[in-house]
Amino acid sequence: MxxxxxxxxxxxxxxxxxxxxxxxxxxxxxxxxxxxxxxxxxPKPLEKYTIENLSKTNFEPSKITIDKNIFSFKANGKKVTGLINMPEGNGPFPVVVLLRGYVDQSIYTTGTGTKRVGEYFSKNGYITVAPDFLGYGGSDIESSNIFEARFQTYTTTLTLLKSINKKNFPDWDQKNIFIWTHSNGGQVALTVLEITGANYPTVLWAPVTENFPYSVLFYTNESEDHGKFIRKELSKFESDYDVEKYSLTNYLDKINAPIEYHYGTNDDAIPVEWRNRFVGQMKELNKDFTNHNHSGADHNMNPLWSDVILKTFQFFEKHKRT
Structure with a gap:
């Protein structure tokens, strides 16, 4: 019992x-x-960085402090510095945000990758702002997670764009914000355009346009360990997150800005297959898209830099709101 x-x-x-x-x-x-x-x-702390979730995030404007040609602001509570160029004379002036390509932190100084372009546009009546990004220049350190550090370039740019106002830039014309990018800065700009859906006329020089994470893996042989650490971290990331939600190639339809694309036939950093695929995608989506191929130009548009920067200037002038 x-x-x-x-x-x-x-x-x-x-x-x-x-x-x-x-x-x-x-x-x-x-x-x-x-x-x-x-x-x-x-926990999934990086879930907030999916393109869809960032599109739902409200980015508050930050106060921008300017000391000579260096500006700084706060993005997610962290200090970000950058190079600013102001035109001579009386405003108002349009603003161009300059987004550089990848530069090793050990050799980077403020303005690397954007200084020459910034000087050109300031001489032609444009305010230019080029963020260093976290971990560079006088900015605070970036995330120790390599993928969050990548995503922080988006939130930094989104905060900077939101901070372009009359209070921070008294000489801004309050009508025109343009974006110029080079190399890896291209994937930052395209992602930002997808997140915001905003009409920021954008020029891409030799941009990274492939899907994530392939666009990261492609360059891993350039690292000292030939990508071993990155592949290990990517394996962890893929076990926790859906990488498709972080890939710009899945959200190109959300872009509502006119885009001008420049590619040099001697570019040794961006495969021509990437160019062909991206151009085809933009045309298929019937986007406001212009493509320029420059015979003999390298990744930095040399020796045709003067021709390419002139076309870039003309594109901005064409889309300038008066």
Missing amino acids: VTKKSIVYILTSLILFSLGWWGSDIYKNYLNKEQMLPAWNK
């Missing part, structure tokens, strides 16, 4: 056994940091 005392004993034993098994599992996880946590228990 089963007594009440026996039932209590059995239930208590089952509970203690379950707690022991569960506690043992937690202890193993504590000892092995690499072990997967249950899906229901694992």
Whole structure:
């Protein structure tokens, strides 16, 4: 005969056994940091950086401080510095945001990759602002997570664009904001255009336009470990997140800005297949898109830099609101 005392004993034993098994599992996880946590228990802090989630995020404008030719602002509570060029004479002037390509932090100085373009446009009546991005120049450090550091370039640019106002830039014409990019700055700009859906006329010089994460893996052989660390981190990222939600190639239809694309036939950093694919995608989507191929030009548009910058200027002038 089963007594009440026996039932209590059995239930208590089952509970203690379950707690022991569960506690043992937690202890193993504590000892092995690499072990997967249950899906229901694992935080996903980078989920906020999907293109769809960023499009729903309200980016507050920041106060911009200018000291000679260096400006600074706060993005997500972190200081970001950059190079500013002001035209001579009386305004108002349009603003061009300059987004550079990849530069190794050990050799970077403020203005690397944008200084020459900034000087050209300031001489022709444009205010130019070129953010260093986190981890560069006088900015605060970037995230220790390599993918969050990548996504922070989007939030930094989004905050900067939101901060272009009459209070921060008294000489701004309050009508015109343009974007110029080079190389990796291209994928930043395209992602920002997708997130905002805003009409920022944009010029892309030799842009990175491939899907994420392939666009990252493509360049891994340039690192000292030939990409071993990046591939390891990517494996972790893919186990937790849907990479398709972070890839600009899936959201090109959200772009509502006119775009001018420049590519040099001697470019050794951007494969011609990338150019062909991107041009085809933009045409298929019937976007306001202009493509220029420059025979003999390299990744930096040399020796045709003067021709390409003139076309860029003419594009901005064409789309200037008066």
